[in-house]
Amino acid sequence: MATPMSLNICSLPSDPLLHVLSYLNYDDLCRCRCTCKRLKELAGEDELWKRQSSIWWLSTSCSSSTWRRHFKEQFKNLGRYIKSYGVLYRTWARLEAFLAEHCPRLLTSIKAGATERELDEIEVKIRYPLPNDVRCSYRMHNGQKLVGPGLMGCMSISNHMRSEYLLDLQTASDCFQEYSGMYGCLPLTLCIHTGCSQFMALSEREGYLRGQVFYPSQAADT
Structure with missing residues (x-):
């Protein structure tokens, strides 16, 4: 056998x-x-x-x-960004394609990506780590120049103009909040007409979830 x-x-x-x-x-x-x-x-x-x-x-x-x-x-x-890279890359690519067709002027205001060293230096400066997907997005584009229309929306509201810009790392870190009610909150955008900004919580000290994006006035109302 x-x-x-x-x-x-x-x-x-x-x-x-x-x-x-x-x-x-x-x-x-x-x-x-x-x-x-x-x-x-x-x-x-x-x-x-x-x-x-x-x-x-x-x-x-x-x-x-x-x-x-x-x-x-x-x-x-x-x-370190492998889990979020594909989604963010595709999102930026779609946005760039749309702007190239409909608003080339706005597209030219978007800055090139930040380096790992620049991101590390910002984290040392603000003494908080940035969420990994936020770092990844900054690697692709580091905000925009404060010229022309704002990336986050440009519109006339009643009798005033609103144009919200995506802030670069340096500007955002310079405006990092360390006072009561806003400890550990990093501004992401700025409307130069109203002074309003969207913030991202990097700490849960004020009751926000880490990574939560909010307008302070809206957060206060909820």
Whole structure:
């Protein structure tokens, strides 16, 4: 009687294994590479990392010698934002496309993104960490110049004008609130016609949830 052949990873064909690996996340692929020589080789296949780069970094072209290296370089630069990067990138891209068609002047007022070092320095200055998705958004665009229409809305209300600008990091940190009722609140916008701002709570000291965005007058009414 023939002895049954034992089944293990090494005896399976590559194609079905690669198909299974294609369903894994980037961190699971990295774990697979640590299990055995066979999986280390298969989990390093470039097509798998092309897919991961497309999912997480929305990459359509490879900026390095391999897709795996491309993914690693992107992760080194933006890894802490990997869960929010795709959503925010698409949102900014849609907004830019809309402004390019309907309001080019406003588009030119949007500033380039901040660096990690600048974000770190702002956190040291205000003594609070920024939410990760907020940091990610500032990496893409660091507010806007206070010229022309405001990004957050420009309209005539009754007998006055309202134009709300998205503040850059430096301006926002200069106006960081540390008085009773507003401790730990960072301004995000400014209407130069009314002086009103939207704030984001970086502390729960005043009863806000961390990351909550609000107008002080509206918060007081609720």
